[in-house]
Amino acid sequence: MSKINPFIQIRRDLHLIPELGFKEFKTQSYLLNYLNSLPQEYIEIKTWKTGIFVRIKGLSPSKTIGYRADIDGLPIVEETGLPFKSNHENEMHACGHDMHMSIALGLITHFVHNRINDNLLFIFQPAEEGPGGAEPMLNTDIMTEWKPDMILALHIAPEYAVGEIAVKEGLLFANTSELFIDLKGKGGHAAYPHHTNDMVVAACSLVSQLQTIIARNVDPLDSAVITIGKITGGTVQNIIAENARLEGTIRTLSVESMKKVKKRIEAIVHGVGVGYECEVKIDYGSMYHQVYNEEQLTREFMEFVRKETNIHVIKCKEAMTGEDFGYMLEEIPGFMFWLGVQSEYGLHHAKLNPNEDAIVTAINFISKYISYKGN
Numbered sequence: 001m002s003k004i005n006p007f008i009q010i011r012r013d014l015h016l017i018p019e020l021g022f023k024e025f026k027t028q029s030y031l032l033n034y035l036n037s038l039p040q041e042y043i044e045i046k047t048w049k050t051g052i053f054v055r056i057k058g059l060s061p062s063k064t065i066g067y068r069a070d071i072d073g074l075p076i077v078e079e080t081g082l083p084f085k086s087n088h089e090n091e092m093h094a095c096g097h098d099m100h101m102s103i104a105l106g107l108i109t110h111f112v113h114n115r116i117n118d119n120l121l122f123i124f125q126p127a128e129e130g131p132g133g134a135e136p137m138l139n140t141d142i143m144t145e146w147k148p149d150m151i152l153a154l155h156i157a158p159e160y161a162v163g164e165i166a167v168k169e170g171l172l173f174a175n176t177s178e179l180f181i182d183l184k185g186k187g188g189h190a191a192y193p194h195h196t197n198d199m200v201v202a203a204c205s206l207v208s209q210l211q212t213i214i215a216r217n218v219d220p221l222d223s224a225v226i227t228i229g230k231i232t233g234g235t236v237q238n239i240i241a242e243n244a245r246l247e248g249t250i251r252t253l254s255v256e257s258m259k260k261v262k263k264r265i266e267a268i269v270h271g272v273g274v275g276y277e278c279e280v281k282i283d284y285g286s287m288y289h290q291v292y293n294e295e296q297l298t299r300e301f302m303e304f305v306r307k308e309t310n311i312h313v314i315k316c317k318e319a320m321t322g323e324d325f326g327y328m329l330e331e332i333p334g335f336m337f338w339l340g341v342q343s344e345y346g347l348h349h350a351k352l353n354p355n356e357d358a359i360v361t362a363i364n365f366i367s368k369y370i371s372y373k374g375n
C-alpha cells in the first residue's frame, strides 16, 4: 500500500480539529509539536495568542521574506462524509485553512533543510474569519523586530484546477465590514397582532429594503454586496416576536463606497424603526482593509511562475471576498493569489472537499519562487 504524503496527512490531522477565531488552542499545539520536531539550529519560534511566528535564519541575509497562513475554521456542520471529517461539533475547515497550514509547514520543512541567503518569516495567523488576527499581529513587538521586506499568502480556490493559480496586480479582494442589526418591538399573543409590534415582520421588510441599496444606490458600474447570513427572532410559533437580529456582511471595492453603503443602511434601519415603531441598533463588528497586490512584485511573480514552473497562471478579476491579509499588504509590499484545488462545492460550504494534490504542487512551486527571491 502506498504511503500518504506527510503534508496531506498533516492537512487531515488539522481538518479533524477546526477551531474558531482566537480559540485555535489544539491547532496551535499541533503546529508547535510539528515545528519543534524539526532541526532547531536555524529556526526561532514565538507565539502570540493562538498564532505563531517562525523565523528561519538565512545564510547571508539582506532581507526577510514573509509568508502568512491563516489557521481558524468556521461554525459549519461538516457534510463531506470524509473519514477525517471534523471531530468538533458545528466547526469545520470550510475555507481551506487546513490546506493553507499544511502548505506553510511544507515550506518551512523545505527551507529548514535547504536554507537560502535571506531570512524567512512564517506567520500562522488566527481569526481570519473574524474578528481578525492580522492587524493585531502586525502591531506586536515580534513583528516590529522580525518585520519582513515583502510578504505573500495564498487562498485555495475551488473553481480552479490543481496546477492552476489565479492572481492580478492591484485590487484583489474587497473591503469588508460585518453588520449586526438588533430590532426590539413589542411581543404578544399570535392572535392579537394589533396589540404588538412584530419584529419578524420588521426584520423581513428590512432584509428586502437593504437589497435595494445594491440595486438602486450603488453605481451599476461599481460593485457592492450586502449579505444577511443569519436572522434570529422570536420564541415560539404562536407568540409574536419582540426581538429580531440580522447578522451579515458588507463588501465594496472602495472605502468611499463602503461609507456610502453604510449611510444608506443607517437611513433604512432608521426608517424601519420609525415605520414599525421599534428600537433599532446597528453594530459594524470587525472591518477588513481591501487586499491590494503590489504591482511590480505581482507581475514578477506571475512571470516567474509562467517561465520557471509547470503551473498555469490565470489573470483573474477582483473578488468580493475579504481577507485581513489586506492589513499586512497595507504595510508590507507583497501579494496574495488563488491556488486551484478543484472542488464541486465552494468556500464556506459544508461539502467543500479540496483536492489534496494541490498541497504538494503548492509546496514545490512556492519554494522555487521563494528560493529565487531570497537567492
Ligand SMILES: CC(=O)N[C@@H](CCC[C@H](N)C(=O)O)C(=O)O
Residues within 6 Å of the ligand: 095, 128, 129, 130, 155, 176, 177, 178, 248, 249, 250, 286, 288, 320, 321, 322, 323, 347
Ligand atoms: C476568504 C474569506 O472567505 N474570508 C472571509 C472574511 C470574513 C470577514 C468578516 N467576518 C466579514 O464577514 O465581513 C469572507 O467572508 O470573505
